[in-house]
Amino acid sequence: MTGPNVIVTFLSAMTEASSLFIAAAGLTLVFGAMRIINIAHGSFFAYGAFLVTTLVGASAGGSFWLALAVAGLAVGAMGAAVEVTVLRRVYRRDHLVQLVVTYALFLILADVALHLWGTQARSVRPPSMLSGSVAIGSRSFPAYDLFAIGAAIVTGLAMWALLQRTALGWRIRAAVEDPELLAASGTNVPLLYTTVFSIGGLLAGLAGAIGSPLQSISPGLDASVLVSAFIVAVIGGLGSVAGAAIGAVIISLFDTAGVLWAPGWEPAFIYLAMIAVLALRPSGLLGTAER
Amino acid sequence: MKPPASGRAARPGASRPAEARAPGPASAARGRGMNAAVVLGPLSAAVVLLALMPALLPTASLLNLQSALGLALFACATNLLVGYGGLVSFGQGAFYGIGAYVIALAWLHWQAPFWASFIVAPFAGAAMALLVGLVALRARRLYFALLTLAFSQLFYVVVLQQTGFTGGANGVFGTILPPLLSDPGHAYYFTLTVAVLGLLILWRITRSPFGMTLRAIRENRERAEALGVNVFAHQLMAFVIAGGFCALAGTLFVVLDQSANPDLLNWTQSGYPIFMAVLGGQFVFLGPALGALIYEQGRDVVLASFSDWQLVFGLLLLIVVLFSPDGVAGLLVRGRDIARRRLRSLRR
Amino acid sequence: MTAVLLDIHQLGKRFDGFAAVEDLDLAVWPGTIHSVIGPNGAGKTTFFRLLTGILRPTHGTVIFDGQDITGLRPHAVTRRGLTQSFQITNVFPRMSVIESVQTAILARRRRSWDFVTSYHRKVEQEALGLLGQVGLQELAGNMAQTLSHGDQRILEVALALATQPRMLLLDEPTAGMSPFETDRMVRLVTELARERGLTVLLSEHDMDVVFGISDEVTVLHQGRVIAHGPPGQVQDDQHVTEVYLGGEA
Numbered sequence: 001m002t003g004p005n006v007i008v009t010f011l012s013a014m015t016e017a018s019s020l021f022i023a024a025a026g027l028t029l030v031f032g033a034m035r036i037i038n039i040a041h042g043s044f045f046a047y048g049a050f051l052v053t054t055l056v057g058a059s060a061g062g063s064f065w066l067a068l069a070v071a072g073l074a075v076g077a078m079g080a081a082v083e084v085t086v087l088r089r090v091y092r093r094d095h096l097v098q099l100v101v102t103y104a105l106f107l108i109l110a111d112v113a114l115h116l117w118g119t120q121a122r123s124v125r126p127p128s129m130l131s132g133s134v135a136i137g138s139r140s141f142p143a144y145d146l147f148a149i150g151a152a153i154v155t156g157l158a159m160w161a162l163l164q165r166t167a168l169g170w171r172i173r174a175a176v177e178d179p180e181l182l183a184a185s186g187t188n189v190p191l192l193y194t195t196v197f198s199i200g201g202l203l204a205g206l207a208g209a210i211g212s213p214l215q216s217i218s219p220g221l222d223a224s225v226l227v228s229a230f231i232v233a234v235i236g237g238l239g240s241v242a243g244a245a246i247g248a249v250i251i252s253l254f255d256t257a258g259v260l261w262a263p264g265w266e267p268a269f270i271y272l273a274m275i276a277v278l279a280l281r282p283s284g285l286l287g288t289a290e291r
Numbered sequence: 292m293k294p295p296a297s298g299r300a301a302r303p304g305a306s307r308p309a310e311a312r313a314p315g316p317a318s319a320a321r322g323r324g325m326n327a328a329v330v331l332g333p334l335s336a337a338v339v340l341l342a343l344m345p346a347l348l349p350t351a352s353l354l355n356l357q358s359a360l361g362l363a364l365f366a367c368a369t370n371l372l373v374g375y376g377g378l379v380s381f382g383q384g385a386f387y388g389i390g391a392y393v394i395a396l397a398w399l400h401w402q403a404p405f406w407a408s409f410i411v412a413p414f415a416g417a418a419m420a421l422l423v424g425l426v427a428l429r430a431r432r433l434y435f436a437l438l439t440l441a442f443s444q445l446f447y448v449v450v451l452q453q454t455g456f457t458g459g460a461n462g463v464f465g466t467i468l469p470p471l472l473s474d475p476g477h478a479y480y481f482t483l484t485v486a487v488l489g490l491l492i493l494w495r496i497t498r499s500p501f502g503m504t505l506r507a508i509r510e511n512r513e514r515a516e517a518l519g520v521n522v523f524a525h526q527l528m529a530f531v532i533a534g535g536f537c538a539l540a541g542t543l544f545v546v547l548d549q550s551a552n553p554d555l556l557n558w559t560q561s562g563y564p565i566f567m568a569v570l571g572g573q574f575v576f577l578g579p580a581l582g583a584l585i586y587e588q589g590r591d592v593v594l595a596s597f598s599d600w601q602l603v604f605g606l607l608l609l610i611v612v613l614f615s616p617d618g619v620a621g622l623l624v625r626g627r628d629i630a631r632r633r634l635r636s637l638r639r
Numbered sequence: 640m641t642a643v644l645l646d647i648h649q650l651g652k653r654f655d656g657f658a659a660v661e662d663l664d665l666a667v668w669p670g671t672i673h674s675v676i677g678p679n680g681a682g683k684t685t686f687f688r689l690l691t692g693i694l695r696p697t698h699g700t701v702i703f704d705g706q707d708i709t710g711l712r713p714h715a716v717t718r719r720g721l722t723q724s725f726q727i728t729n730v731f732p733r734m735s736v737i738e739s740v741q742t743a744i745l746a747r748r749r750r751s752w753d754f755v756t757s758y759h760r761k762v763e764q765e766a767l768g769l770l771g772q773v774g775l776q777e778l779a780g781n782m783a784q785t786l787s788h789g790d791q792r793i794l795e796v797a798l799a800l801a802t803q804p805r806m807l808l809l810d811e812p813t814a815g816m817s818p819f820e821t822d823r824m825v826r827l828v829t830e831l832a833r834e835r836g837l838t839v840l841l842s843e844h845d846m847d848v849v850f851g852i853s854d855e856v857t858v859l860h861q862g863r864v865i866a867h868g869p870p871g872q873v874q875d876d877q878h879v880t881e882v883y884l885g886g887e888a
Contacts, residue, residue, distance in 0.1 A: 035433070037433060037436070037437075086609065086613075089613055090612070090613070093616070095379065095432060095433055095436075096373065096379050096565075096569070097569075097612055097616070099379065099436070099565075100565070100566060100569050100608055100612050101608075101609060101612055101613075103562060103566065103605075103608070104604075104605040104606070104608040104609040104612070105605070105609075106605070107601045107602070107604055107605030107608070108601070108602055108605035108606060108609075110601055111599050111601040111602035111605065112602070114601075115599075223559060227440075227444060227558065230437065230440075231441075234437060264452045265452065267444075267448035267452070268445060268448050268449050268452065271441050271442075271444050271445035271448065272445065274437075274441045275426065275438060275441045275442065275445065278430055278434055278437055278438045278441065279426050279427070279429055279430065279438065282430055282434045495754070495755065496754050498757070499753055499754045499755060499756065499757070499758075499759075500745045500750045500751055500752075500753040500756070500758050500759045501751060501752055501753055501754045503738065503741060503742055503745065503751075503759050504742055504745060504746065504751035506731075506733075506734060506738075506742075507731050507734060507738075507739070507742040510730075510731035510732055510733055510734055511730065511731050511732070514725070514730065514731065514798070515731075515742070515746075516713050516714055517691070517713050517714070517717060517722075517723065517725075518714070518717060518742070518743050518746040518747075518798065518801075518802060519714045519717040519718050519746040519747060519802060520714060520746045520751055521714060525751065525752075528752075
């Protein structure tokens with residue numbers, strides 16, 4: 001393969017990795033800090049994407065950036081609302097109950113989405129300033145895809161800064177790695193949980209919004225994104241945002257390589273990888289060990 | 292290494308046996324929700340009633356009931372793991388699908404007689420469960436759930452991909468059933484018989500020493516291990532049994548639908564028996580069957596008037612889980628207990 | 640001359656260079672009550688975990704009833720006749736008291752693989768008998784989680800007894816108990832040893848209990864044995880007094 005081809009292939013994989021990373025980051029954060037598997041996480045992603053289609057419509061406009069911000073924040077608010085009204089009641093119950101609750105939310109959100117946005121697939125065109133392409137050697141690469149990669153990098157850095165440099169971040173890390181320390185520190189834990197869950201929602205909504213020009217948006221998006229996000233989060237290590245980044249890169253490279261050399265088998269290999277990780281090293285590449 | 296068991300203020304004196312239970316072995320059985328005499332009476336009545344249905348119901352409703360019976364077996368088999376074993380397996384759809392595909396593919400490729408495939412299918416499910424269980428049961432709790440989900444998805448994508456062998460996304464369909472089962476009445480009776488027998492066997496198992504040991508493992512894995520129980524082996528056995536019966540339920544799907552499709556193996560399909568078990572009640576043997584019935588009939592009723600079945604089911608699950616942790620069956624049992632107490636106090 | 644039941648040689652356990660237990664020698668004779676005492680962190684719990692197979696020793700041997708049980712898994716150790724009753728109450732919360740004991744008996748009789756019979760009904764009488772021995776027969780039908788702490792601890796001992804051990808390990812049996820409950824536990828332990836010939840190895844903080852019922856006392860400090868012998872001898876030991884002046888007594 002020639003130079004530009006390699007680069008373009010690599011960048012395509014990275015584009016795929018981008019929204020996957022942002023989605024998985026939210027999922028892994030919530031699991032790490034709260035030990036909850038949020039089945040509705042994919043629904044948050046889908047809502048982010050759908051909201052952008054509504055706010056922007058099929059025509060590209062300057063309001064795309066506004067739509068991104070609104071979508072992210074709206075879904076973040078949704079997350080907070082869900083946590084306060086429903087999730088809070090089931091923290092002391094066993095994991096199955098929590099699973100059922102988030103699954104019930106998944107069902108409810110899916111149904112409401114059908115009412116709000118119908119069954120037809122929707123699409124969004126990238127904003128005009130990013131609708132062109134960039135030349136790489138003799139090949140061209142969509143400008144928006146570059147933006148998506150950039151957005152993922154920025155989000156990753158923002159997450160790093162949040163976790164490593166702020167008091168909130170310290171508390172979140174304590175919740176993931178040393179809950180006893182957290183309890184002893186006098187933190188308002190319920191408020192922390194609400195915050196973490198809404199950050200998870202915000203990230204999911206943002207991922208959906210950023211990814212919206214890159215894919216067709218239709219019912220079923222919630223379920224498929226959920227599984228993908230899980231795979232990435234598990235392989236990277238549940239609880240680790242950096243792990244989610246690595247996992248996203250690995251999975252998308254895998255996927256791309258698979259398409260080239262063993263088409264049709266990528267999903268199977270990916271699930272085998274997930275199984276291998278869970279069976280041999282459940283904490284994944286960078287995650288914390290099971291408490 | 293560990294500090295003495297402080298922080299737990301000892302309550303002076305002995306416990307008060309005031310938990311509305313008389314001491315003694317009979318109450319232990321009652322504590323489990325059902326003993327033989329209590330169950331078999333109404334159950335036989337229910338079976339007789341079900342047997343009369345073909346005469347009473349139109350074909351559409353009969354098919355619905357038939358579907359519910361298959362799902363009831365699916366859900367109760369899954370509950371052996373979830374409710375009795377404390378193992379939340381998100382992959383039982385894999386075995387359900389295997390059961391269906393064994394019959395469908397044997398018919399498609401080798402024109403195998405239905406009855407032969409029907410016998411083989413549960414064992415295929417059990418064998419696959421053995422392999423999956425050997426890997427999955429090494430993990431605990433949430434990781435186990437994720438592992439089983441991954442296996443379910445793995446089978447799903449493989450079946451989807453192997454279009455030549457499995458028919459891919461379209462699945463397999465055709466006159467798979469023998470002439471005997473082509474008649475809706477016969478198909479119904481066959482399903483009823485298989486489901487009832489399957490449920491009876493499962494029930495027997497839950498009420499055996501094995502079942503008791505499984506519950507103990509659920510309650511306190513380490514303590515059971517320290518008593519001399521090989522926890523891994525027992526859990527694996529439960530997983531294999533559940534896999535076999537889920538595959539059996541899968542064969543009933545073929546009897547209903549004369550088809551097999553990849554979606555049967557998907558994680559969303561794997562979720563259904565769990566949610567039926569939670570809805571109906573995990574701690575009562577027939578709870579999941581009740582959940583299956585509510586799901587199937589509820590879907591029918593709701594879809595007739597408006598299309599928001601997902602919404603209704605989701606809300607139902609939420610309400611049940613938040614306010615009645617032991618499901619609808621738990622509600623019924625508590626209601627019955629309250630009614631009994633009222634009656635007793637009235638008589639005095 | 641009776642043979643030693645539990646013979647421990649040079650038992651040691653290191654965690655990343657930290658020696659939790661080191662050079663531990665101990666011998667327990669059948670039918671006796673042997674107490675292990677020491678300040679917090681002396682290694683008592685680690686020691687018990689090494690005996691029952693929850694932890695593997697770094698070096699040393701454990702010979703029980705003439706057999707080498709060093710490093711065996713917990714369920715194998717239990718089958719050899721050495722059973723522990725846990726410190727942190729460790730029952731089956733949503734099973735009834737009698738069901739818990741039935742399960743233990745089933746495990747002992749290797750009937751936990753029985754899918755078909757109602758064998759557990761048959762062991763109900765034996766279970767009730769066991770509950771009678773420990774004084775819990777009134778609570779047979781109650782859920783284990785509804786029991787008071789003291790009763791749960793006694794249930795714990797009943798579960799251990801159901802495995803028909805030759806030797807019982809009790810990790811702080813009277814921790815968190817009222818004087819009434821402590822008294823009840825002491826009487827039970829004494830009866831088990833004196834009247835039923837059970838050998839008991841226990842760790843304790845309550846010195847009245849220790850010096851009241853023990854045939855032999857071993858004192859641990861920082862993972863090593865610093866004294867052992869009959870209660871009177873240990874009580875008079877200078878080193879022991881020093882060690883305890885700063886710790887619990």
